[in-house]
Amino acid sequence: MIFEPTTLADAMLIRPELREDERGFFARTMCAVELAQHGLNADFVQQNASLTRRAGTIRGMHFQINPDAEDKLIRCVVGAIQDVVVDLRPESPTFMRHEGFTLSAGNRAMLYVPKGFAHGFQTLSDDTEVTYLITAPYAPQSERGLRFDDPKLGIEWPMPVADLSDKDRNWPLLESDKPVFFAR
Template sequence: MIFHPTTLADCWLIDLEPRGDERGFFARTMCRDEFAAHGIVTDYAQQNLSLSRETGTLRGMHFQRGEHVEAKLVRAIRGTILDVIVDLREGSPSHMRHEAFELSGDNRRALYVPPGFAHGFQTLTPDCEVLYSVSAPYAPGAEGGLRHDDPALGISWPLPVAVISPKDAAWPLLAERAEALPF
């Protein structure tokens, strides 16, 4: 695997190193020792698969609080997404900054999202499947989110939002939050 640092502290974009022959190729997608050497969480409690049928579908921007805070390892296995993360960690050199990454079944890239980040994505093609491992099981009472269109974040989504859940559309703007972000 090839680990590329991002502009956000502790995040990594991970490329495969396929070994090919006439059959196709083989590549490692996870290695505990290499992940640990890069400060990446190596213990994942849950793996999720999402299917988004329509181009322009937006999922996010999600995070979990307290003991349920989670690291994520995200990979598009079919289609193409724009994956966006926001650093919510107080004291981080990249606090409240975001970065976007194109992940696709063709480029086979993975994005490591450390604990303390909000995460979301928009589909750029129809029928996208996204596989992501998380370091903590989903806990409904610990979930939180940011508005995808919050002007304080300034995220530039490439397409108009075609589909979004009512919950994701209703997260409060940062300027309207009664409580501070939990990190």
């Protein structure tokens, strides 16, 4: 696995190291030992998958608060997405900054999203499938979200929005430049 730091503290882009021959390739897509060597948590307890029918659909920006905060390892296995993360940790040097990454079946890149980050994506092709490992089970009472179009975030999505859930459309706008999401 090839680990590439991002501009956001503790988030990591991971590319599989392909071992190719005439049959195709073999690659590791998760290795607890290698993740730990890079200071990343690999105590995954759940794997989720989503299929999104229409290009331009946005899912997110989601996170869970303590005690159910979760690390995620996201991979697009069919199609392509623009994956965006926002650092919500007030003590972080990259607090309230965001960064986007293209994850696709073609580039096989994965994104490691630490606890304390909001995560969402926009599909770049029809019938896109995303899978992600998480370190805490889904806890509805701890679920929170940010508006994909919040002006305080300034996220520039690559396509016009084709579809959005009511839940994602109705997350409240940020009222402060220094919001608190996680208890210290």
